[in-house]
Amino acid sequence: xxxxxxxxxxxxxxxxxxxxxxxxxxxxxxxxxxxxxxxxxxxxxxxxxxxxxxxxxxxxxxxxxxxxxxxxxxxxxxxxxxxxxxxxxxxxxxxxxxxxxxxxxxxxxxxxxxxxxxxxxxxxxxxxxxxxxxxxxxxxxxxxxxxxxxxxxxxxxxxxxxxxxxxxxxxxxxxxxxxxxxxxxxxxxxxxxxxxxxxxxxxxxxxxxxxxxxxxxxxxxxxxxxxxxxxxxxxxxxxxxxxxxxxxxxxxxxxxxxxxxxxxxxxxxxxxxxxxxxxxxxxxxxxxxxxxxxxxxxxxxxxxxxxxx
Amino acid sequence: xxxxxxxxxxxxxxxxxxxxxxxxxxxxxxxxxxxxxxxxxxxxxxxxxxxxxxxxxxxxxxxxxxxxxxxxxxxxxxxxxxxxxxxxxxxxxxxxxxxxxxxxxxxxxxxxxxxxxxxxxxxxxxxxxxxxxxxxxxxxxxxxxxxxxxxxxxxxxxxxxxxxxxxxxxxxxxxxxxxxxxxxxxxxxxxxxxxxxxxxxxxxxxxxxxxxxxxxxxxxxxxxxxxxxxxxxxxxxxxxxxxxxxxxxxxxxx
Numbered sequence: 012x013x014x015x016x017x018x019x020x021x022x023x024x025x026x027x028x029x030x031x032x033x034x035x036x037x038x039x040x041x042x043x044x045x046x047x048x049x050x051x052x053x054x055x056x057x058x059x060x061x062x063x064x065x066x067x068x069x070x071x072x073x074x075x076x077x078x079x080x081x082x083x084x085x086x087x088x089x090x091x092x093x094x095x096x097x098x099x100x101x102x103x104x105x106x107x108x109x110x111x112x113x114x115x116x117x118x119x120x121x122x123x124x125x126x127x128x129x130x131x132x133x134x135x136x137x138x139x140x141x142x143x144x145x146x147x148x149x150x151x152x153x154x155x156x157x158x159x160x161x162x163x164x165x166x167x168x169x170x171x172x173x174x175x176x177x178x179x180x181x182x183x184x185x186x187x188x189x190x191x192x193x194x195x196x197x198x199x200x201x202x203x204x205x206x207x208x209x210x211x212x213x214x215x216x217x218x219x220x221x222x223x224x225x226x227x228x229x230x231x232x233x234x235x236x237x238x239x240x241x242x243x244x245x246x247x248x249x250x251x252x253x254x255x256x257x258x259x260x261x262x263x264x265x266x267x268x269x270x271x272x273x274x275x276x277x278x279x280x281x282x283x284x285x286x287x288x289x290x291x292x293x294x295x296x297x298x299x300x301x302x303x304x305x306x307x308x309x310x311x312x313x314x315x316x317x318x319x320x
Numbered sequence: 321x322x323x324x325x326x327x328x329x330x331x332x333x334x335x336x337x338x339x340x341x342x343x344x345x346x347x348x349x350x351x352x353x354x355x356x357x358x359x360x361x362x363x364x365x366x367x368x369x370x371x372x373x374x375x376x377x378x379x380x381x382x383x384x385x386x387x388x389x390x391x392x393x394x395x396x397x398x399x400x401x402x403x404x405x406x407x408x409x410x411x412x413x414x415x416x417x418x419x420x421x422x423x424x425x426x427x428x429x430x431x432x433x434x435x436x437x438x439x440x441x442x443x444x445x446x447x448x449x450x451x452x453x454x455x456x457x458x459x460x461x462x463x464x465x466x467x468x469x470x471x472x473x474x475x476x477x478x479x480x481x482x483x484x485x486x487x488x489x490x491x492x493x494x495x496x497x498x499x500x501x502x503x504x505x506x507x508x509x510x511x512x513x514x515x516x517x518x519x520x521x522x523x524x525x526x527x528x529x530x531x532x533x534x535x536x537x538x539x540x541x542x543x544x545x546x547x548x549x550x551x552x553x554x555x556x557x558x559x560x561x562x563x564x565x566x567x568x569x570x571x572x573x574x
Binding site for chain 1: 321322323324325326328329332333336337367391392393395398399400401402403405553555556
């Protein structure tokens with residue numbers, strides 16, 4: 012049985028917002044990543060998976076529960092989620108917030124105490140656990156949300172933008188936790204914009220653009236699609252708006268301020284040709300780097316837009 | 321405090337911040353003081369007290385519900401494996417308990433200053449009717465909050481509906497034509513009955529209706545144990561077991 016099975020999922024707030032005909036599945040023990048820009052529909056997808064929103068059309072099964080009848084209610088105890096909004100009882104301590112959520116999942120008092128201590132220490136929140144959430148920073152709130160989602164060791168973990176605001180140490184801890192979960196046969200669904208982190212963690216990934224999946228597959232498969240091309244990152248010494256080069260063999264051209272990302276066919280003369288174009292259009296090339304392709308490049312190639320500005 | 325359910329969570333949240341607690345308790349008391357101490361006819365005093373109850377219980381619960389939804393707290397609760405009925409029940413119960421503390425103090429002060437003699441029957445009837453009115457107003461507030469989306473919407477609609485509740489409760493003088501329409505509702509309206517009960521205590525008599533006394537007693541007999549049940553963590557009280565050393569996370573059946 013798949014942990015998540017979505018077919019032709021549609022939930023549109025207005026044309027171009029929400030998700031539009033998304034099909035994917037998350038197997039047991041798999042870590043599935045969804046990469047997309049802001050407003051591409053990642054959070055809508057997360058909310059659909061958690062039953063917080065109903066799809067306009069299409070079918071969705073989460074841990075074997077469909078959307079009809081009682082919906083996800085019978086399966087909610089097997090799901091843990093940390094959404095992009097950090098919602099807590101502000102006057103209560105982080106420990107109290109996490110304790111309440113864990114008890115709501117049916118965990119016994121003694122076990123909750125032990126598990127919470129373990130997780131809060133891992134998240135570097137142990138020292139602040141008894142302080143009111145009101146005094147927490149944004150990153151601490153995010154970490155507390157993820158601790159709450161992990162506490163009952165769910166069969167399906169849904170994380171929406173887990174990398175935002177949290178420190179590198181916690182990301183390493185989270186990576187280890189997700190890997191251990193996969194080894195134990197538990198599924199994880201992660202949405203975000205951090206291609207590097209998701210690319211290094213997910214077994215499979217989907218690139219979401221304007222509510223539709225532009226590409227999907229294992230991270231290796233996706234990167235292999237781009238690897239025949241040359242990924243050129245150019246930093247301009249003097250910023251100038253460069254028009255799209257009229258060069259045969261150019262796959263993608265994206266400018267963000269002083270940084271220009273180019274994907275070209277692997278022909279030796281193409282890079283100098285594009286550089287000439289930049290110079291002839293008022294750009295002053297500061298540095299040029301030809302590097303290994305990543306999921307970011309796949310996203311650029313498939314959607315024509317950079318993942319991050 | 322280790323909150324094991326939403327009722328405990330809401331109660332813990334109230335007492336966690338002294339500032340919030342002081343504001344929540346002192347504000348209704350300050351608003352109610354003029355109706356206790358200023359010189360005015362009994363009808364006006366009672367009308368003021370009832371309007372205060374409507375504003376605190378109905379308007380307060382509807383605004384709080386919309387705020388919870390806007391902050392995402394309801395969404396957070398929805399993904400917990402707890403039936404929605406229990407979540408709403410806990411919200412209703414905790415809201416009512418807070419309101420009892422808020423307006424109960426004003427009502428108690430009112431009776432302390434103005435009641436001629438308080439019999440056990442009169443006290444039980446008044447307490448039961450106050451609880452019934454607060455429960456009903458809280459439930460109506462939650463329902464209205466459920467239907468509204470924005471803060472601005474709930475403030476406008478809440479104010480309007482509060483006016484209607486006060487209007488149909490017969491606690492304000494009404495033209496005779498409208499009064500005859502409102503009268504059939506009054507008999508079942510806990511707010512009107514509460515005003516009548518307080519009036520009876522101020523005038524040194526007990527309310528004549530035995531049915532109201534019995535229903536009030538019954539309500540108190542149900543609500544007090546319900547609050548005790550939700551306030552205690554039965555799992556910790558009953559199943560005291562040594563800490564397990566296993567790393568697997570045992571779950572209770574949902």
